[in-house]
Amino acid sequence: MFCQNCGNQIDDNADVCIKCGCLINKSTKITEEKPINAMAIVGFVFSFILDMVGLICSIIARNQCKKTGEKGMELATAGMIISLVFLSFKVFAILLAIIISTFFLII
Numbered sequence: 001m002f003c004q005n006c007g008n009q010i011d012d013n014a015d016v017c018i019k020c021g022c023l024i025n026k027s028t029k030i031t032e033e034k035p036i037n038a039m040a041i042v043g044f045v046f047s048f049i050l051d052m053v054g055l056i057c058s059i060i061a062r063n064q065c066k067k068t069g070e071k072g073m074e075l076a077t078a079g080m081i082i083s084l085v086f087l088s089f090k091v092f093a094i095l096l097a098i099i100i101s102t103f104f105l106i107i
């Protein structure tokens with residue numbers, strides 16, 4: 001189950017959350033598991049293929065997870081970071097290409 005205070009995953013038999021020290025109220029234990037946000041999965045997959053799409057989907061997914069309390073926040077964050085890495089590689093490659101081509105133009 002998950003801590004109601006910080007959302008950390010904890011042992012089902014635990015009385016206290018190891019992350020935040022919050023007491024676990026077992027009577028209010030959430031029995032209904034929230035589904036994983038579909039947009040988070042889409043964003044994560046696309047972060048490898050189409051970084052811009054992955055980035056946008058992951059940002060939307062993060063906002064949706066915040067609002068609805070759905071799972072997938074970590075997935076959306078991962079998708080966001082991965083797509084940003086790919087995107088910065090692209091920007092770097094383009095900049096490098098521009099620098100090289102101007103260098104050859106000068107010569």
Ligand SMILES: [Zn+2]
Nearest residue numbers: 003006017020
């Ligand atoms: Zn906690």
